[in-house]
Amino acid sequence: xxxxxxxxxxxxxxxxxxxxxxxxxxxxxxxxxxxxxxxxxxxxxxxxxxxxxxxxxxxxxxxxxxxxxxxxxxxxxxxxxxxxxxxxxxxxxxxxxxxxxxxxxxxxxxxxxxxxxxxxxxxxxxxxxxxxxxxxxxxxxxxxxxxxxxxxxxxxxxxxxxxxxxxxxxxxxxxxxxxxxxxxxxxxxxxxxxxxxxxxxxxxxxxxxxxxxxxxxxxxxxxxxxxxxxxxxxxxxx
Ligand SMILES: O=C(O)c1cc(C(=O)O)c2c(n1)C(=O)C(=O)c1cc(C(=O)O)[nH]c1-2
Numbered sequence: 001x002x003x004x005x006x007x008x009x010x011x012x013x014x015x016x017x018x019x020x021x022x023x024x025x026x027x028x029x030x031x032x033x034x035x036x037x038x039x040x041x042x043x044x045x046x047x048x049x050x051x052x053x054x055x056x057x058x059x060x061x062x063x064x065x066x067x068x069x070x071x072x073x074x075x076x077x078x079x080x081x082x083x084x085x086x087x088x089x090x091x092x093x094x095x096x097x098x099x100x101x102x103x104x105x106x107x108x109x110x111x112x113x114x115x116x117x118x119x120x121x122x123x124x125x126x127x128x129x130x131x132x133x134x135x136x137x138x139x140x141x142x143x144x145x146x147x148x149x150x151x152x153x154x155x156x157x158x159x160x161x162x163x164x165x166x167x168x169x170x171x172x173x174x175x176x177x178x179x180x181x182x183x184x185x186x187x188x189x190x191x192x193x194x195x196x197x198x199x200x201x202x203x204x205x206x207x208x209x210x211x212x213x214x215x216x217x218x219x220x221x222x223x224x225x226x227x228x229x230x231x232x233x234x235x236x237x238x
Contacts, residue, residue: 008209016203019212023150023199023219027157030223033164037234042164044172048113049237051173055109057129057233059119062105064133066092068140068148075145084197091190101190104183111180128232136225143218146205150215151222153202155195162188 014022032038040046041054066089073089076082094100109119118124140148162184169181206212 008213011209013207013209014212019203019206019215020199022212022216023153023202024156026216026219026223027154030220030227031154031157031161032223032226032230033157033161035227035230035234037230038161042168044168046173048175051176052109052112052114053237054233055105055112056114056119057125057229057236059105059109060122060125060129061133061136061229062092063102063120064137066102068137071137071140072145072148072152075148081201088194091186101183101186104186108176108180108183111177126232126236128236129229132225132229132232135228136222139218139221139225144214146202146211147214147218149198149205150202150218151225152198153195153215153219154222154226155191155198158191158195159188162191 013019037046037054041051046054069085069088069092073082073085076085090100092101094103106116106119110116122130136151139151166181166184166188169176169184170178202215206215
């Protein structure tokens, strides 16, 4: 996980455009849209049981997103930065009882035939999924805020994946009611805005070659978290 120092020896920081291109290259090559399980989902090859397993596992990820965002929030020292980051918690938790992303994900589960208590019951989540989520939350708790913000940049690739997923669900899995897809529809715009804001923060905070390399490494780590999560879903049942 540590940066490869010889590469950094004596070189200047990358200009913003090159740094951005290097971050984008990470998600272009390692994002979980390429994972065999997602590929099967997009081709319409998942059984109802597999799709339900994925929805339940991903709920475990989802419910921890506001927890890790609260950890990041605590590391931001400017009101405008905290204000922007706080919106992510509102996006997931909602600002009133009608709820936000978490509630929409629960409704996706219901549309697929899972009840709410099943989704909240973490003991049913495969251990590999729990470990992957725990690794991400712990990373954001322990690492400098730059690394944690950079890790969220997988969202640079998330909106395209949401569009692919919505089309795949509509076409291949019509047994899931269309209203259940509201979570994904909302994330197309939320994800794009989140990625744009996080990228601006990373560009502003990563000034030295070491900091820039740490941001790239953090993003690679996050791609591994998402990959490991899907590996665990893929292998955890018939
Ligand atoms: O469904 C997906 O494939 C997907 C991926 C990601 C991601 O790239 O981490 C996020 C989400 N969804 C998502 O819904 C979400 O709220 C989210 C927050 C974050 C983050 O790291 O801060 N990633 C993601």
